[in-house]
Amino acid sequence: MTSRTSVNLTILQTSDVHGHLYPTDYRDSGDKPLGLAKLSTLIRRERSLDPSLLLIDNGDLLQGTPLMYHYAKFDRSGVHPAARALNALRYDAAILGNHEFNYGTELLRQTIADSGCPWLSANIIDGVSGNPAYGQPYRIFTHAEGIRIAVLGLTTHYIPNWEDPANIEGLEFQDALEACRHWTSYIQEKEDPDAIVVCYHGGFERDPLTGAPTEPLTGENQGYALCRQIEGIDVLLTGHQHRLLTGEINGVLIAQPGSAGQALSKIELEFVPGQDNRWSLQRKSAALLFAEEAESADHELLALFAEDERATQAWLDQPIGRTEGDMTIPDPFTARQADHAFTEFVNRVQMAVTGADISCAAIFTNAARGYGERITMRDVVSNYIYPNTLKVLRLSGQDIRDALEQNALYFEWNESLGSLQVSPSYLVPKPQHFNYDMWEGIEYVLDIAKPPGQRVVQLERGGIPLDPGASFDVVMNSYRAGGGGNFGMLKDKPVVREVPTDMTEILAEWILKQDVLTAACNHNWRVVYGAQGQ
Incomplete structure (x- = not known):
């Protein structure tokens, strides 16, 4: 064990970017305080402060802008723009959102294959094999100091209520709450990590402060139940609802960074030496970093999509x-x-x-x-x-x-x-x-x-x-x-x-x-x- 008294670890989360790579909403040519290129400026700044930080996307990346639509419907050449972005920014993991299925499983599988990071999906199951259909349920990330962080990926299981059946044929969507209960217990028993982070493409069915229901309890959003009913979760990263949230529920740190690349969640975990040569999570905090804080968009990132953007803009103006x-x-x-x-x-x-x-x-x-x-x-x-x-x-x-x-x-x-x-x-x-x-x-x-x-x-x-x-x-x-x-x-x-x-x-x-x-x-x-x- 190191002689240092504490170690700080940073996790950055994007979610519901919905294809917004450029700082535009495509309605006009104005520069907007949104988009992954502006968040990239913040990500690079945070990485200069903590080179070992974890960067995670929490879903709904493949759909939402004309650029993504044009690629899916008219192009499909080369590496998918979403995968290019994940690779360029050195994401450590990505989670599936419900809109990942909008253009069919072929394009989704291509994107996953093109990505340099793992896609985590614990509750989307192959109907034939009974195994997770995409990537793996969780991933263990080990810090240089030996701190082990488990990251579990979940997706709202309400997808069959919205999606074209042809786009999800052969897939089973397990209840996210029950899948989380199973895999959290499994991770605790088999992996014994120093912290468990659940990345859930879903939101909160109750008010995080009062617990009062905020929507019919359909199962679409189960974030509050995840925090209240499952032991062992240290951090719950959420999405889907496009809310700007940080806080705690039942001791579980929560965050949600809005949509369209308007913000980035920053999670800071402080570990101190514990018993049996282990690390103990001493403190945790969450904050939102807004795209408007970036002085400019990351031009290196934008250059990767210049031809995609040119073709999209020409198509839009027809x-x-x-x-x-x-x-x-x-x-x-x-x-x-x-x-x-x-x-x-x-x-x-x-x-x-x-x-x-x-x-x-x-x-x-x-x-x-x-x-x-x-x-x-x-x-x-x-x-x-x-x-x-x-x-x-x-x-x-x-x-x-x-x-x-x-x-x-x-x-x-x-x-x-x-x-x-x-x-x-x-x-x-x-x-x-x-x-x-x-x-x-x-x-x-x-x-x-x-x-x-x-x-x-x-x-x-x-x-x-x-x-x-x-x-x-x-x-x-x-x-x-x-x-x-x-x-x-x-x-x-x-x-x-x-x-x-x-x-x-x-x-x-x-x-x-x-x-x-x-x-x-x-x-x-x-x-x-x-x-x-x-």
Whole structure:
């Protein structure tokens, strides 16, 4: 044992980078305080202070920007950009996120093979062999002073509720809590490390401070239960929810660094000599390092993707059509309160390509701005930011009513302002505007003055009240069709038809074929509050 009184060890965590290598959101050319190239400047600074630090990515790296989309759909030459980034920054480990599967297992396996670091996955299992399907469950990292750190990788097991079945064929997703219980016990018994770090691509189902439930306990997020129910975890690195968090739960240090490369988690562990020639964890702390602290992006890292970026930008700026009339979205919240030409267009395309009579779609973020007079690929991918496919479900009239009641929870009344506002449950712990749908093919009114569960005050089709027992074919994105967003009434419903093409491709091809889009709106739905509905 060394004669030193203590040894400090640093762990840096990125998570939910979502393909943001450059400091841009691709909506304009402005430099933004985000992206892995800016975090790289901070990583290099921290590594100069502690050359032996551990650098870990906690998932959702392969999807989320036009650069990653363009590579997956049109290029696929050479080493995957995500693997290039992991290798250039000398990551020690990577964890699988749910969005790693969006472009299929072939591309994922290519990325893993191209990566110089191990990918850790304890609860995603090969259905044939029964073994972990990707990489290994955990890895032991040994510090120069002999300190042994166990890093265990877990992924939210809720993926089958969202993902295209073709992209996860042959895989089993074990309950992350139970997998953690098994592997933590195994690591303690077989490895006897000086500290255990669990890297979980999942978040917290309860408020970290109070323990109060913050979402339906579906199993999508189990971070609070991991801290409270499993002995032996020293640090829990989380993600998935895109939150900026540090703190402790039941003595377990926690951290979550937001999304899109906006921040980096820094974990500091102090070890002191213990009994039996061992090291003892004396102190631990967590902090967030923000991309805005970087004076500039790492130009060496950016140079690795210069050609990818050039090709992506050229593709984004291709004009593919134009509009007649107004399809812009000046205010997304207003556009969610009554039928709008942009959502009408998306729903109409979904109905046309699938033959469904009814459709629902969302304005995914408050950054969505619709289409101006000239439409480019940048406009398409900026408004439709997820690689969803389409599914047609056979639903009853009651299923549709239940789904609309779920949608109505998006709103609440602000007494002081005398107006509608977004319910806090759709803003915390992260914005979930993508979980509010607008429907076409039916006529409906949501009255937010009514109690939850009774807010659908009008529901008709062609002027006739919708029969609760009748069947209807409804098209929606693949995420919603799996029940994602607390739409349990849609889960496991009969699938009438699937369109495996990415929705952005469907929209782009439609616009190219039409050349001119005429803005139209049949005003088939609205949201009111009490007397407004009269």
